[in-house]
Amino acid sequence: MKEVVISPAQTLLTTLRDRLYLTGAKPGCYNGDCGACTVLIDQQPIKSCLMLAIEAIDHEITTIEGLNSTPIQQAFIEHFAFQCGYCTPGFIMNCHALCTLHPYAEEEQIREWLSSNICRCTSYNEIEAAIKSVLQKKLE
Structure with missing residues (x-):
């Protein structure tokens, strides 16, 4: 746990980027x-630009820096999902949360979760394939 002084607004x-130097978000x-x-x-995906830091007090916060070699990270590499x-x-x-919270997610739920993020460089096909590969491995 880390403590920082923040303004209420x-x-x-x-806070993550400028006070804690966690620049992944x-x-x-x-x-x-x-x-x-x-x-x-x-464990729930939240857009940190919409949440006041003060609202996160006493909650578990996980940033990309806190994920180490998770299956979804490897799947992004394997499926060129970036x-x-x-x-x-x-x-x-977002995909890590989906795979963790909904290990039996189907096509419609995957697409719904993907709709909360925007990528202007690639199609979502590779990202969807990465998710499906992680979910499939959980079923095996």
Whole structure:
């Protein structure tokens, strides 16, 4: 656990990046549309640009820096599910939560979860294939 001094109006994204130097969550739209700033709060994906840091007190926060060699990270590599990489941390956080919380997710649920993040460089086919490969391995 780390403690920092914050102002009541400071977002979780700003706190993570500027006070804790965890720069994996990326600033994008600052209004919750793009998902580049996605982190996990108590295992649930949250867009950190929309959450005040003060709201995260006493909650478990996981950033991309907290994921080490998870199956979804390897699947992103194997399926070339990224291009420039800017949105990748947000997608990985969201996809990790999906695979963890919904191990039997089907096509419609996968697409619904993917709709919360935006990538302008690649199609979502590779990301969807990465998710499906992780879910399939869980069933084996």
